[in-house]
Amino acid sequence: MERDLISKKELLDEKGISYGQLYRWKRKQLIPEDWFIRKSTFTGQETFFPRDLILARIDKIMNMKDDLSLDELADKLSPALPDYEMRKSDLVKRNIVSSIVLQRFASEDDDSLVYAFDKLLYFYVVDKLLQAGEMSMEEGERLLWTLREHFPKFTGKACDLVFTRKMGVSSFALLSAPSELYFESGVKVVARISMTECIEQLKGKWV
Amino acid sequence: MNRPEQGDLVINGVSTASGGQYGRVKIDGVGTVEGDIVCVDFDCNGMTKIRGSLAADTMDADGMFTIDGHLSAARSFVDGHMKVRGSLKGDSFSVNGLIRVDGNCEIESFNAEGAFEVNGLLNVGSMDVLLHGRGRAGEIGGESIRVKQKARGPLNKLFTWMMPRFAPELHVETIEGDEIDLEYTQADVVRGNRVRIGKGCAIGLVEYRTELSAHPGAKIGKEAKVGD
Numbered sequence: 001m002e003r004d005l006i007s008k009k010e011l012l013d014e015k016g017i018s019y020g021q022l023y024r025w026k027r028k029q030l031i032p033e034d035w036f037i038r039k040s041t042f043t044g045q046e047t048f049f050p051r052d053l054i055l056a057r058i059d060k061i062m063n064m065k066d067d068l069s070l071d072e073l074a075d076k077l078s079p080a081l082p083d084y085e086m087r088k089s090d091l092v093k094r095n096i097v098s099s100i101v102l103q104r105f106a107s108e109d110d111d112s113l114v115y116a117f118d119k120l121l122y123f124y125v126v127d128k129l130l131q132a133g134e135m136s137m138e139e140g141e142r143l144l145w146t147l148r149e150h151f152p153k154f155t156g157k158a159c160d161l162v163f164t165r166k167m168g169v170s171s172f173a174l175l176s177a178p179s180e181l182y183f184e185s186g187v188k189v190v191a192r193i194s195m196t197e198c199i200e201q202l203k204g205k206w207v
Numbered sequence: 208m209n210r211p212e213q214g215d216l217v218i219n220g221v222s223t224a225s226g227g228q229y230g231r232v233k234i235d236g237v238g239t240v241e242g243d244i245v246c247v248d249f250d251c252n253g254m255t256k257i258r259g260s261l262a263a264d265t266m267d268a269d270g271m272f273t274i275d276g277h278l279s280a281a282r283s284f285v286d287g288h289m290k291v292r293g294s295l296k297g298d299s300f301s302v303n304g305l306i307r308v309d310g311n312c313e314i315e316s317f318n319a320e321g322a323f324e325v326n327g328l329l330n331v332g333s334m335d336v337l338l339h340g341r342g343r344a345g346e347i348g349g350e351s352i353r354v355k356q357k358a359r360g361p362l363n364k365l366f367t368w369m370m371p372r373f374a375p376e377l378h379v380e381t382i383e384g385d386e387i388d389l390e391y392t393q394a395d396v397v398r399g400n401r402v403r404i405g406k407g408c409a410i411g412l413v414e415y416r417t418e419l420s421a422h423p424g425a426k427i428g429k430e431a432k433v434g435d
Contacts, residue, residue: 009398012434013433013434018385018416019348019349019384019398020351020385020386020400022348023349023350023384026313026330026348027330045380045381
């Protein structure tokens with residue numbers, strides 16, 4: 001899975017930003033350190049970025065930087081979990097998690113129960129995969145368990161969720177991102193989701 | 208910053224203290240702190256060593272100062288010789304003397320007079336350096352980057368001629384920024400918007416967007432205007 005990369009120079013030209021802006025955003029932690037990929041080329045050392053991630057991020061920064069200060073932006077984009085919380089009944093009302101998921105996995109919780117952000121994130125991820133039709137309800141339960149058990153161990157570091165299937169047997173894995181992963185033949189990667197992106201999407205629902 | 212009342216740490220003479228959370232830390236003499244330290248005010252004079260990381264709002268270090276871990280301080284003033292084995296982070300940072308950082312630096316406003324060595328990336332908002340000794344960095348990136356050399360007398364020139372290792376020059380692989388103004392700098396690549404290459408520079412490749420002015424004595428391998 002060779003990632004599509006964009007060089008720093010191309011990026012600046014394409015987006016019309018300056019070196020100063022890029023370094024400033026990096027200082028403010030708007031662009032994660034591990035997106036800066038150093039490679040040697042025939043002109044010497046050059047820095048590359050994962051194309052899809054960085055382009056989306058720059059667009060996001062450019063769109064929001066007029067309304068928010070850079071520090072506020074950094075809060076929004078950081079992989080650390082914010083201390084947002086939400087009542088169970090609001091989850092369905094605001095269409096963040098479908099009612100089916102809540103019925104299935106949180107039927108014993110009271111409607112007025114307030115979930116912390118991490119719990120919401122787990123429901124959100126499960127919901128996302130279910131909605132995409134890639135996962136069954138039983139698998140959803142296992143995924144929820146996996147997330148509860150292992151996701152807190154990453155403590156704010158970026159991580160990916162990998163969902164694979166082989167001969168109908170499915171399994172989940174959480175791995176720190178960015179990392180490369182290769183499977184034996186016959187293994188089908190059903191989904192690879194960046195948890196950091198999910199956090200961002202979910203955070204976006206608060207505005 | 209509003210924090211609950213915390214104890215102060217004061218060392219006079221030769222002593223060792225443990226890390227932790229403090230309000231004010233004042234070390235005069237030879238002091239060692241074992242472990243990470245978080246405080247509001249950090250002030251040290253003499254020989255100080257921290258076997259851990261330091262996080263402070265303001266830091267004033269005079270004399271020899273060594274940090275084994277990372278340093279993050281909103282405002283720092285350093286006079287003397289400072290060594291940081293980890294990374295350095297801060298809003299404003301002024302140095303008179305010598306500073307060495309093994310990791311990366313992220314500083315909004317960096318003012319230095321003397322010599323510096325950063326082994327990683329030096330990421331600055333604005334940087335104003337007056338070199339008395341050697342400057343070295345892996346990479347420098349930022350908005351405004353200014354490097355000047357302190358005017359030298361004949362005795363200094365003789366000294367430099369005898370010991371070229373201590374020549375007051377900046378050695379760096381790449382410099383990238385918006386406004387770049389250099390003197391006595393040796394770099395492989397300089398990329399910027401408005402670039403001024405001054406006396407005593409030797410640059411492999413200069414890429415600029417709007418403007419380049421070069422001193423007649425500067426050596427530039429290749430120059431290219433990019434983008435519009």
